[in-house]
Amino acid sequence: MEAFWIILVGSLIAVSCALLGSYLILRKMAMVGDAISHAVLPGIVIAYLLSGSRETLPMLIGAAALGVLTTVIIELFHKKSNLQMDASIGITFTWLFAIGIILISLFAGQVDLDQDCVLYGEIAYVPLDLWITDSGYNMGPRTVWIASGLLLLLLLFIWKGYRGLFITTFNEEFAKALGIGVAFWHYALMGAVSLTTVISFESVGAILVVALLIVPPATAYLITTDLKKMLLLSSIFGILSAIGGYYLAVLINGSIAGAIASVAGLLFLSVWVTGLVKNRAFKLN
Amino acid sequence: MNSTFQFLSFSDPNVLFVVLGTMILGASAAIVGCFSFLRKRALVGDAIAHSILPGVCLAFMLTGSKNPLYLIIGAFITGWLSLLLIDGITRTTKLKSDTAIGIILSVFFGVGILLLTSIQHSGNASQAGLDKFLFGKAASLTKDDVYVFGTIALILIAVVILFYKEFKLISFNPDYAKVIGLPVRFLEFMLATITVLAVAVGIQAVGVVLMAALLITPASGARFWTDKLSVMILIATAFGAISGFLGSYISYIAPAMPTGPWIVMCLSVLTIGSIWFAPKTGMLAKYKVQKDNQRKILIENVLKLFYHLGERGSGFNNERSVKDLLATRDLRTKELKRGLRLLKKENWLRKKGNNWLITQSGLNEAKRIIKLHRLWEMYLNQRLKLQPDHVHNDAEAIEHIITPELERQLEKELNYPTKDPHESIIPYAE
Numbered sequence: 130m131e132a133f134w135i136i137l138v139g140s141l142i143a144v145s146c147a148l149l150g151s152y153l154i155l156r157k158m159a160m161v162g163d164a165i166s167h168a169v170l171p172g173i174v175i176a177y178l179l180s181g182s183r184e185t186l187p188m189l190i191g192a193a194a195l196g197v198l199t200t201v202i203i204e205l206f207h208k209k210s211n212l213q214m215d216a217s218i219g220i221t222f223t224w225l226f227a228i229g230i231i232l233i234s235l236f237a238g239q240v241d242l243d244q245d246c247v248l249y250g251e252i253a254y255v256p257l258d259l260w261i262t263d264s265g266y267n268m269g270p271r272t273v274w275i276a277s278g279l280l281l282l283l284l285l286f287i288w289k290g291y292r293g294l295f296i297t298t299f300n301e302e303f304a305k306a307l308g309i310g311v312a313f314w315h316y317a318l319m320g321a322v323s324l325t326t327v328i329s330f331e332s333v334g335a336i337l338v339v340a341l342l343i344v345p346p347a348t349a350y351l352i353t354t355d356l357k358k359m360l361l362l363s364s365i366f367g368i369l370s371a372i373g374g375y376y377l378a379v380l381i382n383g384s385i386a387g388a389i390a391s392v393a394g395l396l397f398l399s400v401w402v403t404g405l406v407k408n409r410a411f412k413l414n
Numbered sequence: 415m416n417s418t419f420q421f422l423s424f425s426d427p428n429v430l431f432v433v434l435g436t437m438i439l440g441a442s443a444a445i446v447g448c449f450s451f452l453r454k455r456a457l458v459g460d461a462i463a464h465s466i467l468p469g470v471c472l473a474f475m476l477t478g479s480k481n482p483l484y485l486i487i488g489a490f491i492t493g494w495l496s497l498l499l500i501d502g503i504t505r506t507t508k509l510k511s512d513t514a515i516g517i518i519l520s521v522f523f524g525v526g527i528l529l530l531t532s533i534q535h536s537g538n539a540s541q542a543g544l545d546k547f548l549f550g551k552a553a554s555l556t557k558d559d560v561y562v563f564g565t566i567a568l569i570l571i572a573v574v575i576l577f578y579k580e581f582k583l584i585s586f587n588p589d590y591a592k593v594i595g596l597p598v599r600f601l602e603f604m605l606a607t608i609t610v611l612a613v614a615v616g617i618q619a620v621g622v623v624l625m626a627a628l629l630i631t632p633a634s635g636a637r638f639w640t641d642k643l644s645v646m647i648l649i650a651t652a653f654g655a656i657s658g659f660l661g662s663y664i665s666y667i668a669p670a671m672p673t674g675p676w677i678v679m680c681l682s683v684l685t686i687g688s689i690w691f692a693p694k695t696g697m698l699a700k701y702k703v704q705k706d707n708q709r710k711i712l713i714e715n716v717l718k719l720f721y722h723l724g725e726r727g728s729g730f731n732n733e734r735s736v737k738d739l740l741a742t743r744d745l746r747t748k749e750l751k752r753g754l755r756l757l758k759k760e761n762w763l764r765k766k767g768n769n770w771l772i773t774q775s776g777l778n779e780a781k782r783i784i785k786l787h788r789l790w791e792m793y794l795n796q797r798l799k800l801q802p803d804h805v806h807n808d809a810e811a812i813e814h815i816i817t818p819e820l821e822r823q824l825e826k827e828l829n830y831p832t833k834d835p836h837e838s839i840i841p842y843a844e
Contacts, residue, residue, distance in 0.1 A: 154513050157510050159512045159513040163519070206689060209697050215455070215456040215457045219634075220627070220686070224679070227678035228675075230674075339520040340520035340523075342516075343513060344516075347513050351508075377528075378528070382531075382532055383527075383529065383530075384527050387526070387528030389524070390525070390528075393521065394517070394520075404506075404507070
């Protein structure tokens with residue numbers, strides 16, 4: 130049963146990340162996703178300090194605020210002072226992440242977060258944190274409900290906003306000409322990335338969120354150019370990584386999150402190499 | 415205060431090693447980072463830093479020891495591998511380089527975490543401290559560490575000095591470097607090698623996650639102060655060393671404070687300060703230039719109103735009310751009043767009761783602007799063959815910018831015309 134819950138949470142998060150990551154990659158914003166996933170840390174710590182608990186809602190608000198703030202700062206440095214984009218990203222997220230770690234050390238007694246947990250989370254604890262209703266009924270692990278809620282929300286977002294996201298992703302100029310709010314979709318997407326990051330934080334940590342955001346969609350993008358197929362394929366790769374990762378971690382007794390990222394990398398590697406070999410064969414013919 | 419004195423006196427040799435170590439690491443990463451920054455590879459450093467973790471773990475698994483030399487060799491190998499893979503992915507697929515960086519960074523780090531946790535769970539007692547690679551171990555640098563890092567830093571600096579001219583060229587213009595026959599591939603290899611080395615030693619101070627900051631934050635800040643590469647490297651080095659010093663100082667007086675994040679914090683403050691306050695290129699300086707321009711355009715536009723009203727027959731020596739002025743040009747009342755106040759300060763306008771009167775010097779200035787406007791209209795009409803009804807907007811913008819040199823050239827080119835394409839008189843100064 131434990132294995133089932135862990136794989137379920139891993140898959141739910143993997144699918145959420147894969148859906149958003151597909152848009153990030155197509156918008157050439159893969160590293161902005163990376164930056165946000167690091168930069169939400171101070172938001173989480175501040176929310177923790179203010180609310181005094183590990184309640185989900187304040188953390189979501191704190192993280193979403195920091196996530197959007199990150200993109201604003203990056204844009205500010207990039208546009209207003211001509212700092213190149215990659216340097217702007219690098220400066221911003223390392224700075225915010227450093228602030229987060231400093232805050233954790235400063236309030237070590239009050240914040241029940243440790244540095245390692247921030248980096249790679251602990252998905253193995255998922256089955257321990259059960260949601261028991263007032264009447265004493267066991268609803269299963271709390272994280273399962275939160276992760277499902279997130280996925281439903283994202284599916285709704287992508288379903289309702291499919292057209293807006295599609296047009297602003299592929300042709301910003303055309304979207305502007307049609308009168309579609311480019312900035313709105315940009316910040317909506319960034320907000321969604323922040324939410325996903327913070328929900329995934331406890332289970333897989335800051336950096337492995339990036340693995341799930343970028344690697345499965347990149348693998349799917351190697352195979353297809355159709356957005357709908359890409360969303361589907363990247364979700365499948367995400368789920369495969371979650372399942373494979375769990376068993377790999379059990380096999381060598383290591384971090385499940387690390388193993389999930391490793392398997393996602395292996396899937397990418399095999400698709401990439403297969404493509405290379407096929408190409409070679411095609412050229413030789 | 416007492417502890418500050420203790421810190422600065424270096425009476426505790428451990429303090430000396432920590433301070434020296436972090437300063438050397440900060441400085442050497444900053445030097446190499448300048449080249450990464452200029453070659454627009456800022457985030458590659460981040461990928462290398464994350465890729466080093468599996469190398470360190472593998473080196474430990476194979477040798478069973480934590481000798482810094484073995485660990486650095488392991489780090490070096492996977493760091494290099496990550497560069498090759500990023501390059502391979504961007505060359506052979508349609509994925510962009512930032513996606514490739516993200517893939518390599520997160521997967522290598524994932525593998526590293528997997529190996530690290532596996533080692534930790536294996537119960538091997540000598541593994542303790544390997545996880546220091548995640549956040550750095552600046553506060554516990556030893557004499558041996560300082561020797562190893564110092565040597566590597568010296569090698570880095572020697573390589574940079576030796577190939578300074580070549581590195582400079584491939585940073586700014588790799589195509590030209592290729593054309594004049596420089597071994598660009600070899601130079602890129604050297605540059606990549608010293609980057610990997612700098613990252614491999616630098617993560618000892620700040621750890622995997624924050625290493626990118628040690629590399630590019632000082633370079634980004636230094637860029638705002640100078641256009642010269644040598645000066646930029648010196649400033650970046652100073653930023654790196656100062657932050658290393660301050661970071662170790664802060665964690666000395668407040669032992670609960672982590673050194674690595676504080677080093678990054680100091681670096682960020684220095685750099686973000688530069689972004690805001692650097693003369694000429696900083697955000698505030700740019701904002702001031704923008705404000706000054708807006709002010710100049712406003713007062714020139716208001717001054718022109720007086721000329722236009724005078725030209726329409728009522729003479730230049732008549733007083734004008736705010737209402738008259740507003741009727742002549744589409745301006746917000748608030749803007750107009752601000753312009754009038756500014757013009758009074760310049761002594762180009764005088765206030766009489768509720769009305770305004772242009773002074774002689776104001777009139778001369780107004781004539782100059784009108785002249786520039788009409789000369790430009792003439793130029794567009796005569797030389798670019800634009801219709802008279804198409805030239806006004808263009809002239810409206812450029813009249814504020816034309817320099818005296820350009821003015822003389824225009825006059826000569828058009829042979830001192832007396833009328834513009836709309837048959838209005840072009841006023842010359844007496």
